[in-house]
Amino acid sequence: MRTLTLGNTGPRTSALGLGCMGMSALYGEADRTESIATIHAALEAGVTLLDTGDFYAMGHNEMLIGEALRSAPAARREQALTSVKFGALRDPDGGWSGYDGRPAAVKNFAAYSLQRLGVDHIDVYRIARIDPDVPVEETVGAIAELVEKGYVRHIGLSEVGAGTIRRAAATAPISDLQIEYSLISRGIEAEILPTVAELGIGVTAYGVLSRGLISGHFTRDRKLAANDFRAMSPRFQGENLDRNLDLVEALRKIADQKGVSVAQTAIAWVLAQGPRHGASIVPLVGARTRARLDEALGALDVTLDAADLAAIEEAVPAGAAAGSRYPDSQMAHLDSEH
Numbered sequence: 260m261r262t263l264t265l266g267n268t269g270p271r272t273s274a275l276g277l278g279c280m281g282m283s284a285l286y287g288e289a290d291r292t293e294s295i296a297t298i299h300a301a302l303e304a305g306v307t308l309l310d311t312g313d314f315y316a317m318g319h320n321e322m323l324i325g326e327a328l329r330s331a332p333a334a335r336r337e338q339a340l341t342s343v344k345f346g347a348l349r350d351p352d353g354g355w356s357g358y359d360g361r362p363a364a365v366k367n368f369a370a371y372s373l374q375r376l377g378v379d380h381i382d383v384y385r386i387a388r389i390d391p392d393v394p395v396e397e398t399v400g401a402i403a404e405l406v407e408k409g410y411v412r413h414i415g416l417s418e419v420g421a422g423t424i425r426r427a428a429a430t431a432p433i434s435d436l437q438i439e440y441s442l443i444s445r446g447i448e449a450e451i452l453p454t455v456a457e458l459g460i461g462v463t464a465y466g467v468l469s470r471g472l473i474s475g476h477f478t479r480d481r482k483l484a485a486n487d488f489r490a491m492s493p494r495f496q497g498e499n500l501d502r503n504l505d506l507v508e509a510l511r512k513i514a515d516q517k518g519v520s521v522a523q524t525a526i527a528w529v530l531a532q533g534p535r536h537g538a539s540i541v542p543l544v545g546a547r548t549r550a551r552l553d554e555a556l557g558a559l560d561v562t563l564d565a566a567d568l569a570a571i572e573e574a575v576p577a578g579a580a581a582g583s584r585y586p587d588s589q590m591a592h593l594d595s596e597h
């Protein structure tokens with residue numbers, strides 16, 4: 260497994276991380292046994308970075324990871340890095356009711372996460388969305404106190420723009436920014452990527468398959484549960500979906516020529532962007548089964564030369580996606596989009 264250091268001050272991690280969200284929430288039913296087998300298979304393959312959020316099914320995802328870590332061989336468990344998001348407030352009925360980044364709340368969230376994960380420290384800790392009522396310096400300052408006490412090793416950010424990145428970095432060392440980045444979500448290239456490259460901050464890229472849309476496996480007739488994020492995502496609706504799947508077919512032609520899958524091509528494209536932009540970029544793949552994980556890991560063996568990258572970007576030009584990456588109500592919470 261290739262490894263790299265996240266930014267100037269972050270941990271050394273596998274070149275691909277495993278995003279565990281879909282094992283508990285947002286993408287419909289998941290199989291618990293297969294989820295744990297997938298985490299074990301990832302650790303066995305040398306994937307060290309496991310990403311979660313305390314609000315993914317209200318602690319369910321952290322407890323799942325905790326169980327997987329407890330039942331993994333000690334050597335694998337010790338290599339694992341936990342990357343945890345906090346701050347989103349939930350209702351018992353599954354609703355979302357804002358964000359809390361107050362220092363006392365940060366410490367409270369962390370105390371519960373440590374218990375659910377069954378670990379004595381969290382490797383990277385970050386607020387999922389900025390709390391508009393709390394200056395980022397206060398939230399990051401509270402995590403810095405947790406670092407001093409040994410409960411957290413590194414401070415991350417999530418979905419914030421260049422101005423907030425600079426303020427956070429002036430408060431404490433930042434290991435990485437977690438943000439959506441894929442062939443069809445390239446908004447970070449204008450200002451955010453140059454900023455993190457300048458400041459020596461890494462990127463953990465999520466949605467590299469645009470939540471399955473550009474995986475090559477998503478079909479027009481796929482039925483989505485009402486609580487599936489994609490049932491509300493503009494990119495998965497009606498004509499937008501048709502246009503986006505046309506882009507996937509254009510990408511498939513290139514993948515076929517190279518003898519690799521569409522998902523591998525899309526992940527390999529993100530892997531190729533780190534050296535291009537002078538930043539350490541680690542794609543978080545949202546595999547929920549060992550078969551999807553195997554496919555994703557295959558991306559590490561795909562080499563894209565300049566001609567391949569040009570062909571891919573001709574097939575899927577920047578800005579070609581139909582529909583925004585979140586519904587309007589959720590776009591409003593993205594500091595990175597303002």
Ligand SMILES: NC(=O)c1ccc[n+]([C@@H]2O[C@H](COP(=O)([O-])OP(=O)(O)OC[C@H]3O[C@@H](n4cnc5c(N)ncnc54)[C@H](OP(=O)(O)O)[C@@H]3O)[C@@H](O)[C@H]2O)c1
Binds near residue numbers: 467469
């Ligand atoms: N910071 C943030 O705001 C934020 C937001 C969202 C996510 N995240 C993190 O980023 C992680 C990754 O995000 P994501 O799950 O949206 O990413 P993704 O990898 O773009 O999408 C995962 C979806 O792609 C499908 N897929 C098809 N082929 C795949 C393959 N070979 N490998 C992996 N997935 C494949 C999966 O389908 P099936 O399982 O249905 O087959 C799954 O539904 C999350 O788990 C979470 O930890 C962070």
